[in-house]
Amino acid sequence: MKIILFIVLLLNIAIAEDKVKDEKQKVTIGLGAYMQTQPYKGVDSIIMPSPVIFFDNSLFYIRWSRAGIYFYGDKSEDYSWGFSITAQPRPFGYKSSDSKYLKGMQERETTIEGGLAFSALYKDSYIEMMLLTDILDRYDSWLFKTEIGDKYTIKKFSFYPSIIVSYQSDKFVDYYYGVTSDEATKQREEFTPNGGLQIGMQTYIKYPLTDSLATLINLRMDMIPYSAFNSPIIEDKVIYSGLASLIYTFEY
Numbered sequence: 001m002k003i004i005l006f007i008v009l010l011l012n013i014a015i016a017e018d019k020v021k022d023e024k025q026k027v028t029i030g031l032g033a034y035m036q037t038q039p040y041k042g043v044d045s046i047i048m049p050s051p052v053i054f055f056d057n058s059l060f061y062i063r064w065s066r067a068g069i070y071f072y073g074d075k076s077e078d079y080s081w082g083f084s085i086t087a088q089p090r091p092f093g094y095k096s097s098d099s100k101y102l103k104g105m106q107e108r109e110t111t112i113e114g115g116l117a118f119s120a121l122y123k124d125s126y127i128e129m130m131l132l133t134d135i136l137d138r139y140d141s142w143l144f145k146t147e148i149g150d151k152y153t154i155k156k157f158s159f160y161p162s163i164i165v166s167y168q169s170d171k172f173v174d175y176y177y178g179v180t181s182d183e184a185t186k187q188r189e190e191f192t193p194n195g196g197l198q199i200g201m202q203t204y205i206k207y208p209l210t211d212s213l214a215t216l217i218n219l220r221m222d223m224i225p226y227s228a229f230n231s232p233i234i235e236d237k238v239i240y241s242g243l244a245s246l247i248y249t250f251e252y
Contacts, residue, residue: 024251028054030216032245036091039177039224041235042099046091052216052245058082064218064243065089068117079122086130087114092176093138102233105183108176111138124151134172141171160204168225170195177228188232196225212250218243 034050053062058080060069066088073082093108115132126149133142149162173193184190202220209215222239229237 025055025057026249026251028052028247028249030245030247032216032243034241034243036241037236037239038094039234039236039239040094040099041101041233043094043102044098048091050243050245052243052247054247060084079120081120082118084117084119085114086117086132087112087135088132089113101188104185104188105179105233109136109138111136113143115142125149139172139175141169141175143168143172156208158204158206160206162202164200164202164222166198166200168195168198173225173228177224177231177234179232191231191233193225193227193231196227198225199223206247212248214247214249216243216245216247 030052032050032052034046034048036046038045050065052064054064055062058070058073058075061067061084066086068084068086070082070084073084074080075082090111090113093110094102094105095107096102096105112135113132114135115130117128117130119128120126126147128145128147130145131142132145134140143166145164145166147162147164149160152159152161170193173195177191177193179188179191181190200220200222202218205217205219207215218241220241222241224234224237224239228234
């Protein structure tokens with residue numbers, strides 16, 4: 001049913017294509033290195049290459065690793081808003097072989113989340129809200145995310161700071177931070193956390209090298225839900241992540 005919903009809403013591209021076919025579109029592409037720390041005991045950070053794409057033509061968009069399709073909204077010179085269907089990967093989880101502290105634990109898998117999003121932009125300020133569900137049925141539940149941000153310029157540097165608040169459901173928090181009765185040992189007690197808020201802050205930092213070429217850095221930190229603080233598999237309460245990339249912007 002989830003996949004069918006995505007396919008149906010894809011048809012909005014064909015229906016609304018005439019609205020933007022004569023407008024010039026700006027596209028940003030690039031490549032960088034992504035890093036994310038893991039909160040689990042003894043588990044190494046994730047480090048991987050990451051493509052970087054930013055594109056929004058009022059029909060569909062790509063924002064780094066997240067894509068979406070608008071199905072209702074409006075746009076003017078000073079503001080824009082829209083409802084969309086969206087999807088993104090969640091690079092999170094572990095295998096029991098990742099750490100001696102996780103031996104005997106079942107794998108917690110990465111997944112793809114999808115759902116509904118609302119975004120609004122006024123000049124350089126924006127807000128975005130998303131209701132997402134687990135498309136691959138890993139944690140088989142949902143989360144609600146809100147992000148509020150703005151843009152600031154200092155000489156040639158552009159900063160895009162934002163605050164991110166996510167409510168993660170009981171099943172989500174239990175899947176990634178809990179310990180079942182079958183996984184419990186003398187050193188690792190059974191643990192069933194409730195849902196809770198994950199609070200984060202991030203900023204993009206852009207510096208132009210030429211009219212088309214620039215460096216883009218992302219810095220982010222997220223505090224896991226309070227209900228997971230006492231999990232016997234948790235070592236760090238804060239997850240740090242970031243991206244360092246080179247990007248190229250053009251119009252077509």
